[in-house]
Amino acid sequence: MQKLTFDLLKTDPDGSKARAGVIHTSRGDIETPIFMPVGTRATVRGVPERDLQAAGAQIILGNTYHLYLRPGNEVLKSQGGLHRFNAWPKPILTDSGGYQVFSLSELRKLTPDGVTFRSHIDGSSHYFTPENVIETQRAIGSDIMMVLDECPPHPCDHLYAKKSNEITMKWAKRCQTAVQNSEPLYGHHQALFPIVQGSVFRDLREYSAKTLVDMEFEGYAIGGLSVGEPIPLMYEFTDFTTDFLPVNKPRYLMGVGTPANILEGIARGVDMFDCVMPTRNGRNATLFSRNGGMNIRGARYINDSSPIDEDCTCYACRTYSRSYIRHLFTVQEMLGPMLASIHNIHFYLWLVKEARKHILDGTWATWYPGMVEIVGGKLP
Amino acid sequence: MQKLTFDLLKTDPDGSKARAGVIHTSRGDIETPIFMPVGTRATVRGVPERDLQAAGAQIILGNTYHLYLRPGNEVLKSQGGLHRFNAWPKPILTDSGGYQVFSLSELRKLTPDGVTFRSHIDGSSHYFTPENVIETQRAIGSDIMMVLDECPPHPCDHLYAKKSNEITMKWAKRCQTAVQNSEPLYGHHQALFPIVQGSVFRDLREYSAKTLVDMEFEGYAIGGLSVGEPIPLMYEFTDFTTDFLPVNKPRYLMGVGTPANILEGIARGVDMFDCVMPTRNGRNATLFSRNGGMNIRGARYINDSSPIDEDCTCYACRTYSRSYIRHLFTVQEMLGPMLASIHNIHFYLWLVKEARKHILDGTWATWYPGMVEIVGGKLP
Numbered sequence: 149m150q151k152l153t154f155d156l157l158k159t160d161p162d163g164s165k166a167r168a169g170v171i172h173t174s175r176g177d178i179e180t181p182i183f184m185p186v187g188t189r190a191t192v193r194g195v196p197e198r199d200l201q202a203a204g205a206q207i208i209l210g211n212t213y214h215l216y217l218r219p220g221n222e223v224l225k226s227q228g229g230l231h232r233f234n235a236w237p238k239p240i241l242t243d244s245g246g247y248q249v250f251s252l253s254e255l256r257k258l259t260p261d262g263v264t265f266r267s268h269i270d271g272s273s274h275y276f277t278p279e280n281v282i283e284t285q286r287a288i289g290s291d292i293m294m295v296l297d298e299c300p301p302h303p304c305d306h307l308y309a310k311k312s313n314e315i316t317m318k319w320a321k322r323c324q325t326a327v328q329n330s331e332p333l334y335g336h337h338q339a340l341f342p343i344v345q346g347s348v349f350r351d352l353r354e355y356s357a358k359t360l361v362d363m364e365f366e367g368y369a370i371g372g373l374s375v376g377e378p379i380p381l382m383y384e385f386t387d388f389t390t391d392f393l394p395v396n397k398p399r400y401l402m403g404v405g406t407p408a409n410i411l412e413g414i415a416r417g418v419d420m421f422d423c424v425m426p427t428r429n430g431r432n433a434t435l436f437s438r439n440g441g442m443n444i445r446g447a448r449y450i451n452d453s454s455p456i457d458e459d460c461t462c463y464a465c466r467t468y469s470r471s472y473i474r475h476l477f478t479v480q481e482m483l484g485p486m487l488a489s490i491h492n493i494h495f496y497l498w499l500v501k502e503a504r505k506h507i508l509d510g511t512w513a514t515w516y517p518g519m520v521e522i523v524g525g526k527l528p
Numbered sequence: 529m530q531k532l533t534f535d536l537l538k539t540d541p542d543g544s545k546a547r548a549g550v551i552h553t554s555r556g557d558i559e560t561p562i563f564m565p566v567g568t569r570a571t572v573r574g575v576p577e578r579d580l581q582a583a584g585a586q587i588i589l590g591n592t593y594h595l596y597l598r599p600g601n602e603v604l605k606s607q608g609g610l611h612r613f614n615a616w617p618k619p620i621l622t623d624s625g626g627y628q629v630f631s632l633s634e635l636r637k638l639t640p641d642g643v644t645f646r647s648h649i650d651g652s653s654h655y656f657t658p659e660n661v662i663e664t665q666r667a668i669g670s671d672i673m674m675v676l677d678e679c680p681p682h683p684c685d686h687l688y689a690k691k692s693n694e695i696t697m698k699w700a701k702r703c704q705t706a707v708q709n710s711e712p713l714y715g716h717h718q719a720l721f722p723i724v725q726g727s728v729f730r731d732l733r734e735y736s737a738k739t740l741v742d743m744e745f746e747g748y749a750i751g752g753l754s755v756g757e758p759i760p761l762m763y764e765f766t767d768f769t770t771d772f773l774p775v776n777k778p779r780y781l782m783g784v785g786t787p788a789n790i791l792e793g794i795a796r797g798v799d800m801f802d803c804v805m806p807t808r809n810g811r812n813a814t815l816f817s818r819n820g821g822m823n824i825r826g827a828r829y830i831n832d833s834s835p836i837d838e839d840c841t842c843y844a845c846r847t848y849s850r851s852y853i854r855h856l857f858t859v860q861e862m863l864g865p866m867l868a869s870i871h872n873i874h875f876y877l878w879l880v881k882e883a884r885k886h887i888l889d890g891t892w893a894t895w896y897p898g899m900v901e902i903v904g905g906k907l908p
Contacts, residue, residue, distance in 0.1 A: 189855075189859045189861055190852070190855060190856075191856060191861050191863045193861060193862065193863075194862050194863065196843070196847075196863060196866070196867075197847060198843065198847075214859075218855065218858060218859050219830075219851070219855045219858070222831075223830060223831060223851060223855070226831040226833075226851070227831070227833055227849065227851055227852070228833075232833075233849070233851070233852050233855075234848075234852060235847045235848055235852070450599075450603060451603060451606040451607070453606075453607055453608075453612075463576070463578065467576075467577060467578075467615045468614075468615055469607065469613070471599070471603065471606070471607055471613070472570070472607070472613050472614060472615070475569075475570060475598065475599045475603070475613075476570075476571060478598060478599070479569045479594075479598050481569055481571045481573060482573065482574050482862055482865065482866065483571045483573075483574065483576060485862065486576070486862065486866065487576075
């Protein structure tokens with residue numbers, strides 16, 4: 149089975165760490181930098197597969213915690229894995245569930261062996277270990293699996309972050325072993341990415357990155373950022389961490405972020421991003437565009453017969469006006485959130501595609517500050 | 529401007545009144561019998577225009593009461609009418625708003641001149657007259673407008689039904705005059721259909737039908753049925769009423785109904801139907817199919833990898849399994865109601881298309897009882 153490999157095509161010659169590459173997987177190539185729409189519960193909320201395809205999505209996410217609870221491993225196995233279940237033929241990345249255990253579930257109890265938690269749905273008790281989250285990700289059949297980690301909150305003290313990080317490092321090793329000792333269920337290679345943690349402590353981030361790099365994975369994730377810390381800290385630690393990661397492996401900044409965050413992440417050497425923002429904001433009537441953000445509920449759009457974004461090729465922009473989409477939100481028709489989510493996903497994928505083009509063109513340094521300016525304004 | 533005309537192509541030779549025809553409008557032909565998806569608030573709930581097109585929808589509905597309240601006549605006019613607003617290039621029929629005034633709004637006061645009511649949204653006071661509902665339908669730009677009528681509840685006594693019917697007849701005349709004295713706003717002819725009322729009283733139904741036929745309209749609707757009366761009465765009065773309607777004009781049975789109701793309506797000489805059932809039931813996980821109904825929440829579908837309906841060509845059936853759609857409903861993801869609504873609209877349009885084919889083939893009499901049997905079972 150074809151392993152996951154990465155070709156670095158170009159790095160910005162003008163001083164930033166922005167880079168363009170291609171991740172090769174047995175389910176097709178992923179051109180980086182890339183944004184990965186989040187399909188938490190086996191669906192990118194409000195965005196059917198046809199619109200993900202039209203948007204040029206090359207990889208989507210699934211959430212192990214949610215999928216483990218519903219539909220559950222047995223259903224996933226009976227259906228031949230997540231790709232067949234949600235009709236997505238291209239690569240899928242799954243997180244390990246660790247983040248949701250610590251953010252969503254109640255009464256969790258962490259031990260060196262694993263974590264006990266209660267389902268946020270029905271309060272039932274469950275136990276995640278490095279080994280059984282790999283088992284679940286085998287049932288899912290994701291192309292990129294993630295290790296189980298503990299994600300420290302922000303702020304946290306050095307002692308907590310250090311202890312947490314040690315657990316995360318041990319769990320990474322156990323996940324790697326579990327992968328080596330098991331086989332994919334559906335005939336496709338499944339890569340494993342570990343997660344660099346260490347909160348906002350340079351010594352811990354360096355230790356975490358070096359330890360994981362020594363273990364040799366097919367790619368590396370940066371976790372524990374975008375968890376409430378000030379944005380400058382997020383940028384600082386992204387920048388700091390990528391310096392310790394190998395140039396010939398893809399780098400994934402987990403859970404990031406706004407369009408400006410993504411551009412700043414690219415400038416700091418990140419290749420892969422995921423965030424619920426395009427769909428969550430879409431459901432709340434907040435739309436992204438090449439001219440900045442807009443809240444489509446605004447009275448100014450009542451009679452506006454232009455599309456959300458003149459240059460966008462999404463179904464919403466090709467078909468409907470701002471006036472109409474505003475009306476849908478006003479009367480609370482589900483087509484409103486659907487169209488807004490479709491559009492925002494298109495926008496995010498357009499943004500990273502543009503970024504890639506400018507990196508390859510050698511025009512990143514001149515393009516990127518202006519685009520940050522446009523997309524970086526406070527959302528309405 | 530091209531008026532609305534009707535070509536009767538064939539009537540069932542085996543004794544029923546089932547008939548196949550074509551309604552010609554300036555926005556294209558409508559092959560009858562036809563089902564018209566209901567787009568109450570300028571959207572068929574959960575079903576974008578692309579899926580209406582794929583389902584073969586030839587005409588959709590809009591609701592004057594709802595559109596008058598939101599987005600309102602001024603927005604509709606600023607956007608060039610409903611067709612441009614909701615991106616639907618084919619014919620649209622609008623009811624007059626009368627039914628919603630009597631079923632949804634509060635504190636209504638009926639006088640011979642019109643009806644005062646309070647909005648169900650914000651309690652604001654409004655006044656509908658035969659003249660101003662035509663004005664609103666001019667703002668909407670529907671291809672088929674309906675007269676303002678009073679729809680008696682079921683049961684009601686003969687005296688009430690008679691008085692109500694007299695108001696409806698006078699309002700029909702005033703609507704006709706209002707149409708003659710006004711012009712379409714968007715360069716397309718707008719036909720006007722009156723509504724035969726009379727509750728379940730034969731003398732009143734006959735009087736109503738004859739009065740309206742003498743006034744010469746481009747088509748005729750049958751109202752006041754499917755309002756809570758026993759199904760046999762609905763069939764009886766549909767049958768009774770169509771005998772008084774001209775053969776060379778389309779006939780529309782308002783608000784009907786289940787798949788079985790539609791087949792029985794066709795057998796009694798009706799050409800046009802509308803109902804919220806496919807979308808409303810879809811949102812509640814009830815799916816129609818060529819093999820009968822199903823509630824997709826059922827445990828039996830947990831591992832069912834087949835589509836809702838093997839022979840259906842809708843996006844849901846071509847793309848997703850029962851297992852997946854069940855999961856979407858279980859986790860309350862909006863893609864579930866969307867896919868279910870898309871499928872059910874496809875089913876309804878398939879059903880009337882099949883009916884038409886069998887009428888034209890001369891096989892209606894052998895096909896129809898079996899199909900009523902299949903679709904007529906109580907829904908799960």
